[in-house]
Amino acid sequence: MTHPITCTAFDGTRCLASGALTDVAMAVKAAADRDANASILIFDDQTSRVIELDLRGSASDVLARLEAHEASDTPRPEPANDAASASRGRGRPKLGVVAREVTLLPRHWEWLNAQSGGASVVLRKLVDAARAASEGKDRARQAQEAAYRFMTAMAGDQAGYEEATRALFASDAARFDAMTATWPADVSDHARKLAKRSFDIDVSASV
Known part of the structure; x- marks a missing residue:
């Protein structure tokens, strides 16, 4: 959606x-x-x-x-594969699984195939676990990049820009506010709002 x-x-x-x-x-x-x-x-x-x-x-x-x-x-739903639909049988839900090539060494395939559920199930679990483990860091990084992108476009020539950038990536909210205090009010307010999204994310919760 x-x-x-x-x-x-x-x-x-x-x-x-x-x-x-x-x-x-x-x-x-x-x-x-x-x-x-x-x-x-x-x-x-x-x-x-x-x-x-x-x-x-x-x-x-x-x-x-x-x-x-x-x-x-607007993304459109892909047409169902008739053969795949038939193999699922009546009443089995379509999971939206997408088949793509994965290249691994023989020892990796041997280990995957020996696990309960087979390679596909194990790979999905590993990906889900990795996503959960890095979710906080990923969100913080994306928020930092959004703030940095705006700052570069709108305040790259403002006093304190470089120090504000360092404070952003160091998650130093007090320093960031101090370095953006002299910027035009609307630019400063928007930069602080964007930066606050990264400051508020607890990355330790997903480690």
Whole structure:
């Protein structure tokens, strides 16, 4: 299931709008119509990647293109394989298993095949265990990268940028707040909000 995109738009260093992509797009369209030279950037709230919008035409045109793009990005269920469906038998649920090539050394295959349930079951358990063990670290890293991406785009020339970056990756919230205190208010607020996501994650819980 895909989740609606939320984002934040900046006109220069001023936060122009924040929320659902369609709402932000309308605010950006209105601002661009008022000032064709406006310097507007739209950031995905989860990743801080810049979102490009086609603002040509009317507001309805912009919305129509957005809706068409979102519809084209919606994943479609893959058709069931008839042979696989037949082999499962009536009443057995489809697990969504995807067959792909895995390359291992002979000793690895020997060990896997000797385990209860066979190689596929053991590999799935190993992957699930590895995901659970690294979940906190992965989430913290993704949050740090999102904050860093935004900071680089919006505050790379601000005083304290390098120290703020070091504080971000060192999970030093107090130092981060101190180094971003002199930045334009909206930029500082958004950077702190993004950084807080990484500061709040307890990576030790998944070790």
